[in-house]
Amino acid sequence: MSLETHELRKAFGGVTALDGATVSFHEGKVNALIGPNGSGKTTYFNCVTGMIRPDSGRVTYRGRDLTGKAPHRIARAGLGRTFQLCRTFPRMTALENVLAAVPQGGLRSAKAKGDIERAMSWLTRLGIEHLAESEARDMSWGQQKLLELAGVLMAEPETVLLDEPAGGVNPALLDRIGALIRELNAEGRTFVIVEHNMDLVMSISDHIVVFDRGRPIAEGPPSVIRSDERVLGAYLGV
Ligand code: ADP
């Protein structure tokens, strides 16, 4: 097991976002976390990555307790993430955005450490190297999502959490994102993906966890999840 949570709880005022979420994600696999809107998926990522502190419960990564640790410590432990509403610096170029994702001391030291070459190679890998000198605000939504992912990959995380990588992305780019996730996984990276596009989830995931009202109601491979009655119930209200 890679990332695990035990009885994770988080409430916002009277709203229970996480209601005792005990979940295990598999090392070396593409894991998906799915569930209706408001079922707690983003809150779960926020708790796991230290953006918000859970009211109670435990987060462990490779057996290490990370509960309540600061985001940079969690990142250093090997967990990287993207955000549902893409985070890029609009007035910085694509290259500057990727470089900004690693702790460093300005352009000169980035040069010294070979960060620029590494950043360029991630931009190339993600198919947006021709935009290296473009400002992020001039890039399409899908390109900005790839840019954010390039920044996350710059830190060489072992495990990558993606919050709706296909949200608002056009169909051509969608295929590329799916293929890319499989490729990066084949190189040894673990993924946990929150995603609403079921075709994408079913085609790239090894293991799926389904949330409803802040806790898992089902888990298993795509073949099992596809026909699970609780899952259909949570989504379709039947
Ligand atoms: P999902 O990502 O599955 O759509 P969220 O984790 O964003 O779900 O939200 C779960 C619940 O918690 C929702 O009812 C949402 O309105 C609420 N919630 C999330 N973040 C906050 C917040 N910062 N303040 C108040 N309520 C929140």
Ligand code: MG
């Ligand atoms: Mg969300």
